Amino acid sequence: MSIIFVSSRAARQVTDAVYPWKRGSIMFTFKGEFFPDPAKASLSEFYEGELAVFLHTLRRNGQLIEQHWNLVEQNGVVKLYCIAPDEDALEPRHYNRYGLEALGGLIQRSLRPPVFRVIGKTLGLSDACACESPSYYVLFSNFVAEYSPVSCGDCNLPVPLYKLPGDSEDEYYALRQWQGEYKACDSLFVLSGVGEGFGYREISEIESPLTKEGLEICREMSQKSKRPFYYFLHRHYVPQESTCPGCGQEWKLDGKLHGIYTFKCDQCRLLSDAP
Structure with missing residues (x-):
């Protein structure tokens, strides 16, 4: 099962320079692109079905910040603008079983796998814990x-x-x-x-x-x-x-x-x- 994830080293470098005192992970804004196959589902069926299940599965797993996303359709491509608690939060290695199943269903109705890109640091939101092993x-x-x-x-x-x-x-x-x-x-x-x-x-x-x-x-x-x-x-x-x-x-x-x-x-x- 594949997914394309593009990290932004520049965004991380700017964050570290502007916020040198930070103790946690900085919230990041992402752009995601989804490519529904019109031969397998209409745009509304794709949006209300596989895509909705996928996004809400990520939300329930804490990979997306609740209520902080927008979806836009452009030339048959569905574009997602969302906020996640870390730069690598949307990588499949963090998915639970339900997330992997939802991703598989999404890809089956798509022309190609979705793509996620980091846009930059999200302003006005709390940081997230970056401790490797909290004591409590x-x-x-x-x-x-x-x-x-x-x-x-x-x-x-x-x-x-x-x-x-x-x-x-x-x-x-x-x-x-x-x-x-x-x-x-x-x-x-x-x-x-x-x-x-x-x-x-x-x-x-x-x-x-x-x-x-x-x-x-x-x-x-x-x-x-x-x-x-x-x-x-x-x-x-x-x-x-x-x-x-x-x-x-x-x-x-x-x-x-x-x-x-x-x-x-x-x-x-x-x-x-x-x-």
Whole structure:
């Protein structure tokens, strides 16, 4: 199975020169070209079928940033403009089983394999983790998050899902579902008067259904990665509480971890902040 991937060394050199302090991978904008075979499918059938499946499979694997792509048709060629978390994010070696299957179906309906080219560094978006082997991870999100809900414990940058230890069978369904639920509850807390209390309870209480779901995901991901997974518990209204809500032990740090976390419990694998 083939795919053409054109890297941009110039884009990387400019990035390193302008952002010498960066600790993570810079988000990159790509141009992709797809060549549907009109003898096998109409343009709309190709777009709504094989191409849609392929793109959403990459999105679910963390290789494309959600909602940041545009498609244009020109002279029978479908052109994609999208954002990915690293310069090599769209290379087939990062595909899971579903991505490879989707690519195969796409190529069967195409005149030739798709082509991806790096255009350059994407402005205005967060960097992504570039650590080779993080010592621990954090499950963290909010209502405006567009990236992976997993952060690196060492650099505090989001970890693309395809970089998480696991296997090619995993589409991170539970993880993505939890993030959607967390964003909904956090949105209620921040933006809603009527639903503020419900939203806050879900993101702040150790016994809430949302927190229990997140802690279970952390346990499962920890087993797969062989690394600790911490859960972020947002405690806006009890910032001075010095004991862990899980075990009752002292958990206040001497200073702020990554400038965000004021509390950390290694036994319960919980992190929290203070306004």
